[in-house]
Amino acid sequence: MMKIDGIAAFLAVVEAGSVSHAAQRLNLSKSVVSERLAEIERTLGATLLHRTTRKLTLTEDGLAFLPRATRIMQEIAEAAGDMAERRGTLAGPLRIAAPVTFGRMHLGPALYPFLAAHPKIELSLDLDDRRVDAVSDGYDAILRHGPIVDSRLIAWTLSPSRRLLVASRDYLERSGRPTSLAELEGHRGIFYTNRGLADWRFQTPDGVVQLRAQLGLRVNNGDMMRDAAIAGLGIALLPTFIVGASLKEGALVAIDVGCQAIEEFIYMAHPEGRRPAAKLRAIADHLKTTFGSPPYWEPS
Known part of the structure; x- marks a missing residue:
């Protein structure tokens, strides 16, 4: 045997x-x-x-x-x-994947008190900016920012997410401040590799408009995109959970081009057809409450 x-x-x-x-x-x-x-x-x-x-x-x-x-x-x-769980205890293994920057800045600080309150949960948290496959990679859930493209996933919205065009004052003084989408195309852009150069999409009265700026830098990490924008390398379209503090401190300036980037969300998704464990639902509820709506990282 x-x-x-x-x-x-x-x-x-x-x-x-x-x-x-x-x-x-x-x-x-x-x-x-x-x-x-x-x-x-x-x-x-x-x-x-x-x-x-x-x-x-x-x-x-x-x-x-x-x-x-x-x-x-x-x-x-x-x-x-x-x-x-049948005895009212949250326990056992749980495997979740999340983006690196959001995990470091917000997910970790939100999870630590929850895990301290439920010490029998055995959480494995993988931070990875690539789009992992929750089904084939064996995750109980993935935490992501943006649109949901995998129809095999059931998503729970944790928080709305707003992206802003940002740049340093030095860059805007040298290159001018764009006030329209047309003017934005002439500027140097800092792009997120995993989304590509077609990531700049905006909601207008005539529908969604997609545009491309000149390539200044392409990198696969949000922290480095923010730092590159602070260094004056160009304009970046970044979520407020990354740039909120930099905007408050004045290291970056928000740029208004007359319309907003398309709406996105922070969400947790689990494979379709698999009953989510009570501990996974409890974590999702905890994160939703901790983040708030609007989320605490939103600048005034």
Whole structure:
């Protein structure tokens, strides 16, 4: 019979890259982990790992068993979490992905008191600016800013999000302050790589207008976009959760071109067809309350 601790040992070794590191993670001796790994290989009748003095690598059987072993341990952890929730306790593993800048500036500070109040939740938070796939990458939910493009996701709105055109006073003194969309096209733009040069879209009385400015800088991080704008490299279209403090301090100036960027949101989305855990709903409700509407980062 296949034992759960053997599956756990196999996954720990794969993740840690060695038996000794896996033993440290599991708080077990190296010999115990080795024996559990050998036992599951005997049970399966297959060698899961190639062992050399320098490293461990997965065999073909190991590669085939890995996703199933991962699902088994996830199911066990989720079952334990469900039982805890039935008793009124928020507990168990939860895996969420979020953007780097928003995670550092706002998500982390909002989550820390919640996690302190619910110490049995085992949260894994991955900060990544790329558009991760919640379904295939195995996330319980993703936190994102902008439009929702994946129809396989069910989204919960956490907060409205406003984007503003911003630049430094020095840049505007050198290049002039645009007052219309037509004038904006002649300026240097700082663009977010993951959205491309077509990111500047504005709501006008005649509908949505998309325009392109001259490329000044393209980067995949909101912090660097803000800093580049402060350094006078051009105009950036950034959410107020990034530039709110810089506007208050006067390091950046908001630019009015007679219309607003299209409406966006901070949202949490989970895969369609998968019942969201009570702890996920509780986190979403906590974040929504903490952020507020309008959100606390909005400049006056």
